[in-house]
Structure formats: C-alpha cells, structure tokens
Amino acid sequence: xSSDSDVMSHFxxxxxxxxxxxxxxxxxxxxxxxxxxxxxxxxxxxxDGGRWxxxxxxxxxxxxxxxxxxxxxxxxxxxxxxxxxxxKGQVTMGDWxxxxxxxxxxxxxxxxxxxxxxxxxxxxxxxxAAFATKVFTEIALQAESRNCRLHPTTxxxxxxxxxxxxxxxxxxxxxxxxxxxxxxPAPRKHSSPHKTKDRGKETAREExxxxxxxxxxxxKAEEAEEEIEALKAELEKAQRKEPxxxxxxxKSKVGAVARPKGASLxxxxxxxxxYQALEFEDDxx
Numbered sequence: 001x002s003s004d005s006d007v008m009s010h011f012x013x014x015x016x017x018x019x020x021x022x023x024x025x026x027x028x029x030x031x032x033x034x035x036x037x038x039x040x041x042x043x044x045x046x047x048d049g050g051r052w053x054x055x056x057x058x059x060x061x062x063x064x065x066x067x068x069x070x071x072x073x074x075x076x077x078x079x080x081x082x083x084x085x086x087x088k089g090q091v092t093m094g095d096w097x098x099x100x101x102x103x104x105x106x107x108x109x110x111x112x113x114x115x116x117x118x119x120x121x122x123x124x125x126x127x128x129a130a131f132a133t134k135v136f137t138e139i140a141l142q143a144e145s146r147n148c149r150l151h152p153t154t155x156x157x158x159x160x161x162x163x164x165x166x167x168x169x170x171x172x173x174x175x176x177x178x179x180x181x182x183x184x185p186a187p188r189k190h191s192s193p194h195k196t197k198d199r200g201k202e203t204a205r206e207e208x209x210x211x212x213x214x215x216x217x218x219x220k221a222e223e224a225e226e227e228i229e230a231l232k233a234e235l236e237k238a239q240r241k242e243p244x245x246x247x248x249x250x251k252s253k254v255g256a257v258a259r260p261k262g263a264s265l266x267x268x269x270x271x272x273x274x275y276q277a278l279e280f281e282d283d284x285x
Contacts, residue, residue, distance in 0.1 A: 041055045053121060
C-alpha cells in the first residue's frame with residue numbers, strides 16, 4: 001500500500017452507515033463515512049442538550065492499528081468485520097462521561113478479542129451545526145426520489161394520476177386523492193392443437209395400461225378362488241375316509257386280597273404272636 005488512498009479504499013464497507021445505540025439512559029446516533037483521506041465517525045448525544053463528537057482514522061492510524069506491512073486481504077477482512085459489528089450494534093461508548101473535555105472513545109466490536117477504539121473529540125456548536133446541516137441536506141436529496149417525502153411509503157405517488165378538483169368546490173381544500181394503476185390482466189395462454197392432440201394420446205395410453213392391469217389382477221383373483229375350492233373338496237374327502245378312533249378299554253378292577261383274621265401285620269401269611277402278662281405275688285404273702 002503505497003498511498004493513503006490505497007489504504008482508505010479498503011474502508012468502503014464503513015461508508016454511509018448510521019446507527020442508534022443506547023447506553024444507560026443516554027441515546028446516541030453514530031454516523032460513519034469514508035473519503036479518500038480518512039474514515040470518520042460522528043457521535044451525537046440526543047436530547048435537549050444535544051452534543052456532537054468526532055473521531056477520525058487516517059493512513060497513520062490504520063497502519064498503527066494493523067501494522068505497516070499488513071496485506072490488502074487482511075485489511076479488507078478486518079474492515080468487513082468492523083462493518084458487521086457496526087450493523088449488529090456491537091458498539092459502545094468507552095469511558096463515557098457527559099463532562100466537557102472528557103476523553104471518551106467509540107468502541108467497535110465489543111465481542112471481539114481486540115475491539116477497535118476510536119478516540120472522540122467534542123465539536124464546538126458551530127461545527128456541530130454545520131455537520132447536522134450536511135446530514136439533513138443529504139436526507140433531503142434522497143427524499144427527492146420519493147416525491148420529497150421524509151420517510152418511504154408503500155403507496156406509489158404519481159403526480160400524473162392526481163385529479164385537479166373543480167374550482168370553488170369543497171374538495172379543492174382537501175388533499176388530492178392518489179390513484180394507483182390497476183394491474184393489467186395477464187394474457188391468456190392458448191394451447192396449440194398439436195399439444196392438445198399429444199395430451200389426448202398420452203391419456204388414452206394411460207387408460208389402456210390401467211385397464212390391462214385391472215384385468216390381470218382380476219384373473220389372478222379368480223385362479224386363487226378356484227385353488228381354494230379344490231383344497232376344500234380334498235379336505236372333506238379325506239375326512240370321510242378316516243376311520244373312527246376306538247375308545248380306550250376300561251381297566252379291570254382287581255379286588256384287594258382280604259387279610260385273614262389274626263394274621264400278622266408285618267407278614268399276613270403268619271399268625272400274630274400272643275403275649276401273656278406276667279403276674280407277681282405280693283411280698284406280704
């Protein structure tokens with residue numbers, strides 16, 4: 001980068017930007033602009049006691065911030081990030097104080113590791129008025145494209161469509177009504193006879209294919225029904241030929257052998273032993 005214009009040409013993303021930010025109860029408007037010699041920011045404090053500050057970067061401040069040997073690619077990337085932070089509102093007033101002569105800064109990129117800090121100097125009343133007049137002049141020039149309206153409107157204003165009211169009528173004291181042209185009806189599309197004929201042939205082919213598929217499914221269903229009937233007939237025939245199952249014979253009951261009277265419980269074939277009680281004489285006898 002050999003000259004100041006080469007350096008500042010990379011700052012075009014920061015040109016013609018404007019943003020309103022809030023810090024505590026204070027509200028600021030920030031205007032960013034770029035020319036061949038510098039990048040300039042103006043910060044205005046809104047309210048009854050309106051004040052303006054200005055910060056400026058020239059080639060000297062740019063090289064001090066990014067280095068004297070910074071490449072064009074890195075510089076463009078850094079400027080794009082600065083513009084993105086400006087648009088997203090990542091801007092604040094560093095060391096803010098309403099006191100006169102306070103050293104305050106515009107901090108750009110509050111979420112970045114190394115935010116950009118631009119020192120601000122307060123303008124005197126004459127400079128502040130001159131800058132405000134310049135801004136309003138630019139706004140007025142841009143408003144000419146929308147019939148001098150301050151804010152864009154969704155209704156199109158066309159002077160040629162305004163009807164002049166009759167002289168002396170009460171409507172002459174009212175605002176002339178605006179008319180918006182009604183949209184023209186879209187032309188009807190006529191299909192060519194060749195396309196109509198082709199569509200008819202295609203429809204006939206589709207109907208033929210559909211009918212053939214339906215007949216094929218019908219034949220398969222009839223064949224399945226015939227097979228089911230044949231299986232039923234074979235099953236009935238097999239059931240008629242099957243011999244009946246015999247009932248199981250009852251088991252003969254074997255009577256229990258009666259135990260003879262007086263037989264031993266342990267061995268029924270032997271007689272039970274009898275035991276006679278022993279008698280003893282009394283000692284007195």
